[in-house]
Amino acid sequence: MAKVPCPSCGRLVDKLIEGLCEDCYIERHPLVEYREGEILRCKYCGAVFLKGKWMRGRGDQVFLKILSEKGKVVGKVEQIDARDFTDYAELFLTLHGSPHPEIPPRTLKYNIRIPFKLDICNVCMEKLSKREVAVLQIRASPRPLDAEFKKKILHIVEQELLKLKSKKIGFVSSIKEAASGIDIYTTSANLARHLARVIHETWPSYAMETAKVVGIRDGKKVYHMTYLVRLFTYRVGDLIIVGGSEKVVTELNNKYIGVRDVQSGGYEQIPISDFVHKTVLYKGS
Ligand SMILES: [Zn+2]
Ligand SMILES: [Zn+2]
Incomplete structure (x- = not known):
């Protein structure tokens, strides 16, 4: 049988298959x-x-x-x-x-x-959205949260969870205590928001929330919420500097901190939000 050359590699072969060896x-x-x-x-x-x-x-x-x-x-x-x-x-x-x-x-x-x-698959998204829904961060200044203060906060959290027991508002999945404060992880944003509000209403503090998109489920964005409560741990007798003048703390509540000007003796109520947005220097007690 006559050999034929492969047009691609040039080798001589018996037959070509669809034009190739x-x-x-x-x-x-x-x-x-x-x-x-x-x-x-x-x-x-x-x-x-x-x-x-x-x-x-x-x-x-x-x-x-x-x-x-x-x-x-x-x-x-x-x-x-x-x-x-x-x-x-x-x-x-x-x-x-x-x-x-x-x-x-x-x-x-x-x-x-x-x-x-x-x-992220549907199953993992569901798990994530159940586990990682929200965190409540409690931070304090100028004094860090001491053991006793932390105990009071955790007691309030416990009381609230008891009150909400039948309301299916989710649960606390973990609590992490650090030198800087406490992080409380919850399975629902509503629970973290509620706890943030109760703590905010109990002590002089400032609360804010931030949302971070962690994924998409059924075409909707899934958020991870962070609630931050900044507690102001001033005490009566503390010296602070506001707007250049020295003042002594005379009273504290969850709306304002009452101060007396060291020089003029004048009394003033400083809204809590001023402690966040304006420069207030802590000079000690
Ligand atoms: Zn070939
Ligand atoms: Zn997965």
């Missing part, structure tokens, strides 16, 4: 291929978004599923060795098969990379 045909028609771009992947549990839903399972099985949905797998997968780098996976595959009926089946090795775009 066997080797060139196999090279251009791999048994396994991935042509798509990035696949959404949950950065917490590794689930991938495939055919409109989040899919979980053993890594190599999930990767094979991606290949058959978004690429091509011909023949039998004899071995798959997956290296998972979170934002991409490197697959080393051994397949047995043939890309064309006229080519006898054989064993071939492939190296394929699947890129991922990190996201």
